[in-house]
Amino acid sequence: xxxxxxxxxxxxxxxxxxxxxxxxxxxxxxxxxxxxxxxxxxxxxxxxxxxxxxxxxxxxxxxxxxxxxxxxxxxxxxxxxxxxxxxxxxxxxxxxxxxxxxxxxxxxxxxxxxxxxxxxxxxxxxxxxxx
Amino acid sequence: xxxxxxxxxxxxxxxxxxxxxxxxxxxxxxxxxxxxxxxxxxxxxxxxxxxxxxxxxxxxxxxxxxxxxxxxxxxxxxxxxxxxxxxxxxxxxxxxxxxxxxxxxxxxxxxxxxxxxxxxxxxxxxxxxxx
DNA sequence: ATGCGTGCAAATAGTTTGCAGCGAG
DNA sequence: CTCGCTGCAAACTATTTGCACGCAT
Numbered sequence: 247x248x249x250x251x252x253x254x255x256x257x258x259x260x261x262x263x264x265x266x267x268x269x270x271x272x273x274x275x276x277x278x279x280x281x282x283x284x285x286x287x288x289x290x291x292x293x294x295x296x297x298x299x300x301x302x303x304x305x306x307x308x309x310x311x312x313x314x315x316x317x318x319x320x321x322x323x324x325x326x327x328x329x330x331x332x333x334x335x336x337x338x339x340x341x342x343x344x345x346x347x348x349x350x351x352x353x354x355x356x357x358x359x360x361x362x363x364x365x366x367x368x369x370x371x372x373x374x375x376x377x
Numbered sequence: 378x379x380x381x382x383x384x385x386x387x388x389x390x391x392x393x394x395x396x397x398x399x400x401x402x403x404x405x406x407x408x409x410x411x412x413x414x415x416x417x418x419x420x421x422x423x424x425x426x427x428x429x430x431x432x433x434x435x436x437x438x439x440x441x442x443x444x445x446x447x448x449x450x451x452x453x454x455x456x457x458x459x460x461x462x463x464x465x466x467x468x469x470x471x472x473x474x475x476x477x478x479x480x481x482x483x484x485x486x487x488x489x490x491x492x493x494x495x496x497x498x499x500x501x502x503x504x505x506x507x508x
Numbered sequence: 509a510t511g512c513g514t515g516c517a518a519a520t521a522g523t524t525t526g527c528a529g530c531g532a533g
Numbered sequence: 534c535t536c537g538c539t540g541c542a543a544a545c546t547a548t549t550t551g552c553a554c555g556c557a558t
Binding site: 264324325 | 523
C-alpha cells in the first residue's frame, strides 16, 4: 500500500487528510503482520495519542471502500486487515498462529468450475519457516 | 455428518444425548447451507422449542471438538458452520452471496512451500450456477 | 441417584452509531 | 468559512460464562 497513492485517492474523493488518518496510513503501509482493529488502534495511539476506536473503524471502512485494504477472516479470531490487496494466498502456522502472505507465483491452481470465477485465494495450514 | 456416528462419539465421551442436542444434530445432518449460530438457533427452536442460544453455542463447541463440524469465516459475515469436515473448497457467489461447497477433485492445487503443509482450502469468488 | 446439560441472565468482546464541536481545506 | 471528521459514550451484535435446577443415564 502506497501512502501517497492513498492520499491522492482520498483527495479525489474530497476526503480530509487528518492527522489520525495519516497515522493510520503510516502504520499500515508495508505492514505484513495482518493487524486486528485493536492492533491498529494501539499502534496509532502510540504514534498520535488522540485517536479513538471509532475513528480507526471508520478509517478501515473508508480504506476498504477505496480498495486499498482487505479483510482476512480466520476461524476463531477477530477480523484482520491486510494492506496488500493484490491477489495472494495465506499460510497459517498451526504452531505459532502467525499468518504469512504467499505470492501467487508459488502456487499453481486449476479448476473446472462453471460460470465466471473472478478470484481464488488459498489458505494453507501448516508449520511456518520460523517454527 | 452422520447423526448415528456422532451419537456414538458422544456416548464414547460419556456425553448426554439430550433432546436439544438431537435437534441440533438433526438440523445439521446433511445441511449444506453453511448456517450461522443464529440460523441454527432459529431452526432448532422451531423443532424443539425449549432451547437457548447458550446451548447452541455449547453444542457447536462440542461438535467442533469431536471434529464433526467445521467453522467457515468470510470477511464481513458472522461465523458459519459446516457439517462437512472432509477437505473441500468453497465458492462464494458475488451476486447472491451464497456459499457452495466445491469437492477437492474439481480443483488441482500445487505449491512449493517449504515445511510441512497439512491442508489447503480455496475460496473462489464468482457467479454461482443459480445466478 | 448423580452429575452433566440446561435455561436464564448477566458479562464480555468486537463493532457501529448519534451527536456536538473542532479543524482541514 | 464550511462541511467533513473526530472523540465520546451509548447502542448493538455475537458470543461466553456463572449458577441453580432438571433430566439423561
